[in-house]
Amino acid sequence: MEDIAKDTLIRASQGDVQAFEEVYKASSSFVYNVALRVVNNREDALEVAQEVFMIIYHKLKTFRFESSFKTWAYRITANHAINFAKKHSRAKTVPYEDAFGEGAVANEFEAKIDQEHHSRLVESLLAELNPDQRACVVLRDIQGLSYEEIARALNININTVRSRLKRSREKLLSLKKTIQEAGRS
Amino acid sequence: MKKCGHFKDLILADYIDGELDKNSTRGLESHLLDCSDCRAFLKEVKDNAARPWKQTPRQPVPEELWGAIKQRIEHENETAGPFADFMDKLKGFIVFPRMVPVFASLMLMFFAGSIALNTIQVQQTQAKDQGEYLVSLLGPAASSVQAEDNDLGTPIEHYFL
Numbered sequence A: 001m002e003d004i005a006k007d008t009l010i011r012a013s014q015g016d017v018q019a020f021e022e023v024y025k026a027s028s029s030f031v032y033n034v035a036l037r038v039v040n041n042r043e044d045a046l047e048v049a050q051e052v053f054m055i056i057y058h059k060l061k062t063f064r065f066e067s068s069f070k071t072w073a074y075r076i077t078a079n080h081a082i083n084f085a086k087k088h089s090r091a092k093t094v095p096y097e098d099a100f101g102e103g104a105v106a107n108e109f110e111a112k113i114d115q116e117h118h119s120r121l122v123e124s125l126l127a128e129l130n131p132d133q134r135a136c137v138v139l140r141d142i143q144g145l146s147y148e149e150i151a152r153a154l155n156i157n158i159n160t161v162r163s164r165l166k167r168s169r170e171k172l173l174s175l176k177k178t179i180q181e182a183g184r185s
Numbered sequence B: 001m002k003k004c005g006h007f008k009d010l011i012l013a014d015y016i017d018g019e020l021d022k023n024s025t026r027g028l029e030s031h032l033l034d035c036s037d038c039r040a041f042l043k044e045v046k047d048n049a050a051r052p053w054k055q056t057p058r059q060p061v062p063e064e065l066w067g068a069i070k071q072r073i074e075h076e077n078e079t080a081g082p083f084a085d086f087m088d089k090l091k092g093f094i095v096f097p098r099m100v101p102v103f104a105s106l107m108l109m110f111f112a113g114s115i116a117l118n119t120i121q122v123q124q125t126q127a128k129d130q131g132e133y134l135v136s137l138l139g140p141a142a143s144s145v146q147a148e149d150n151d152l153g154t155p156i157e158h159y160f161l
C-alpha cells in the first residue's frame, strides 16, 4: 500500500470526497487484491472492497492519527474479507485436478504457464484452504507482509501466523502428492 | 537424521519467509549441506507451496469500484442533509463531557429556585388568607364588596357583632 500524507487523511476524515479519492487510489489495489484472494471471486471481492472503503470513510472521523493508517486499513480489509468468506462459503468453482491433474506436467511450475491457467491454479489452490489460512497466505505470499504485520492485521499472535502458514503449505504439498499418485495409478 | 523434523518445521515457515534469525539460519543451512532429504523437502516446499503465489500478478482494480463508492457517499450526504448535521451537533453537545457539570448545576439551580418560589407562594397565600381575615375583622365597612355578598350569619360575624 502506498503512503498517504497525514494532511490528506485529515481532510478525508472531515468528509472531503476529493481527499478520500486520494486515500482510495493509494489503497485500492491492496484492498481489492486481498479481498479477491480471500473471497476468491471477483463479484464478491468488489462487494467486500466497497464495504471496506465505506467503513474507512466513516471510521476515519474517529481515527487516531498516532497509529498507522496502513495497519488499520490492513486490519479492516482482512477482517471484512475473512468474515465474508466464512459467511458465504461457496462450492469450489475450480476443480483442483485442473491445477495438477490431467494435462498438467509434473513440474508444472517450471514450465511457462499462461496467465489464465495460472490464475485458475491460484483460485483452485486457495479454495483448498479455509478463510483464516487463506488470509495468512495472501498477506504473506502475495502481499509480502511480515509475520508481525500479519499478526497485527489479523489480531492474532505470531505463533498463530506461523502455524497457519505451515498448515496451509502442508495442505498444498499433500494435495499435490494425492493428485500425482491418482494420476499414476 | 534425528533433527530433520525440527528443520522441516523451520523450512515450512520461518526459513522460506525470511523470518528466521541468523543463528538458526546458519544451523539449518549447515544441516542442509549434509542432509539430502531436507534439501529435497526444501525444493518441494519452494516449488509447490511458495512459488505459485510468488507468480501471482496483482489484478487491476475494476474501474466501477470507485464509481460505486462515490455514489454511496454522495447518496449518504444527500439523505443526511442539514437536519442530520444538526442532530449530530446536538448529540455532540449533549454528550460533551465538559457540559455535564454545567447542565447538572443548571438543573440544581432550577430545582432550588422552584422550591424557593413555592415557599414564597405558600407564604403569599397564607398572607392573603390572613389579609382576608383582617378585612373580615374590620367588618362590612372595610370590605364593601365582600360585605354585600356575605350574609351576616357567619359564625365570626355573629361573634363580633
Ligand SMILES: [Zn+2]
Pocket: B001, B003, B004, B007, B031, B035, B037, B038, B039
Ligand atoms: Zn534433514
